[in-house]
Amino acid sequence: MELAVKKQLIGALALIFIVMVFFPLFFSGDGYHERHLSSIIPDQPVTETFQNIEPLLKPLADTKALAAPSPSGITTADQGAATVLDQQGVPVAWTLQLASFKDSANARALRKQLLKAGHKVYSRKTGSLVKVYVGPEMNKQRLQALKKGLKDDFGLDGLLVRFTTQ
Secondary structure, three states: HHHHHHHHHHHHHHHHHHHHHHHHHOOOOOOOOOOOOOOOOOOOOOOOOOOOOOOOOOOOOOOOOOOEEEOOEEEEOOEEEEEEEEOOOOOOOEEEEEEEEEHHHHHHHHHHHHHHHOOOOEEEEOOOOEEEEEEEEEHHHHHHHHHHHHHHOOOOOOOEOOOOOO
């Protein structure tokens, strides 16, 4: 090998040795100090304890399905007329379903006409239909007489059904 190449190799090895010795001294991390910042996060709030209160009354029976009138014929006085109670002790009331509409505007128009005539009217949405009812009435005979009058006045032949709150 030539003398110039030997000198270059020795110089390169000397540089590598110097870097290996002095590099850890300069970059050891001794001069680095971590900043300690105070926390601005507030303390966790005190949570309130809640008491579990048990109900004093038992829950009411499910009234989605209609109960049949009681076979014992339990009745109660209601403004001079006898009211029949069903098996759950709920008064049996009747209502007159006059019409079913897909368009709720038609149902509102009929309802407005019936209210103007002085009838107790309500409507319920069932699926895509809006049904218009007159009632409820405890006395079935009065509702049947009203049915005849509504057929004469409005041309609507209603359907007598049992009143429910659902």
